[in-house]
Amino acid sequence: MSLETVKQRMEYLRMQYAPGHLSELLNDATKHKVSHLDFFDNILKLEIEHREESRIHTSLKVSSLPKGMHLDNFDYMFQPAVEKTRIDYLAGCDFIRAKENILFFGPPGVGKTHLAVGLGVRATELGYSVIYYTVEELLQQLKRRADIPVSKQRRQSYVKNALVVLDELGYQVLDRQETHLFFQFISARYVKGSLIVTSNRSVKDWVQIFAGDEMATTAILDRLFHKSHLFNIDGRSYRLKDFDQMLNKEKRQERDE
Ligand code: ADP
Numbered sequence: 001m002s003l004e005t006v007k008q009r010m011e012y013l014r015m016q017y018a019p020g021h022l023s024e025l026l027n028d029a030t031k032h033k034v035s036h037l038d039f040f041d042n043i044l045k046l047e048i049e050h051r052e053e054s055r056i057h058t059s060l061k062v063s064s065l066p067k068g069m070h071l072d073n074f075d076y077m078f079q080p081a082v083e084k085t086r087i088d089y090l091a092g093c094d095f096i097r098a099k100e101n102i103l104f105f106g107p108p109g110v111g112k113t114h115l116a117v118g119l120g121v122r123a124t125e126l127g128y129s130v131i132y133y134t135v136e137e138l139l140q141q142l143k144r145r146a147d148i149p150v151s152k153q154r155r156q157s158y159v160k161n162a163l164v165v166l167d168e169l170g171y172q173v174l175d176r177q178e179t180h181l182f183f184q185f186i187s188a189r190y191v192k193g194s195l196i197v198t199s200n201r202s203v204k205d206w207v208q209i210f211a212g213d214e215m216a217t218t219a220i221l222d223r224l225f226h227k228s229h230l231f232n233i234d235g236r237s238y239r240l241k242d243f244d245q246m247l248n249k250e251k252r253q254e255r256d257e
């Protein structure tokens with residue numbers, strides 16, 4: 001039996017990792033006197049790991065989640081308003097199975113996007129379909145299909161994904177048409193799929209985001225808050241962390257003088 005034949009058989013089975021590493025794995029197995037069973041198991045394990053990695057890589061690309069924000073590089077010491085145990089619990093993604101929402105409120109720079117994206121990345125790793133939009137990007141998508149009935153939009157990313165991460169609600173004031181489209185979007189996902197929303201405006205100001213329309217605002221809030229996990233992050237801005245330190249140092253120096 002030649003090595004080439006085995007490689008061809010592996011390729012026929014669409015194995016992605018093993019064919020290219022076969023001789024190296026064989027040498028290693030001989031050197032360490034690995035049993036047949038362990039050798040075979042090792043090949044399967046490596047192949048599975050490789051597939052998992054490329055699946056996650058592709059899903060992350062498709063999701064448009066911004067890079068570099070993970071749950072394990074979030075500094076909980078800096079932001080005591082966020083309880084790590086709550087985030088860890090949500091990272092298990094039960095909230096997606098239960099079609100619940102997560103809402104992050106707080107001023108700029110406190111880590112709302114970081115946590116929302118971090119949870120999105122975790123959901124991707126666990127095999128859920130995820131899509132990230134800023135409110136502006138979502139509105140562009142919705143406007144493109146404004147004339148199509150909602151029932152015919154089921155195959156669109158903003159409806160079909162298990163989790164939609166919607167970032168930056170409040171930076172932009174919506175007009176009446178946008179508010180209507182937004183309401184339709186929230187309704188389409190209501191109890192059908194999960195949402196993570198970040199907002200720099202507190203709920204009492206939301207009516208100003210939604211064209212001053214109190215009815216639409218209440219309807220949106222009703223659906224979003226039903227079965228939701230709420231975070232109010234009222235801490236300091238991480239972006240201004242170094243600036244804060246500089247100011248404090250200057251203050252200390254002034255005091256000491
Ligand atoms: P927000 O969305 O609340 O305005 P971001 O999540 O975008 O804030 O945070 C601003 C920047 O600071 C990002 O680069 C983010 O990764 C980083 N950041 C914020 N909070 C933390 C934290 N507690 N630990 C680590 N990085 C953080």
Ligand code: MG
Nearest residue numbers: 112113168198
């Ligand atoms: Mg943000």
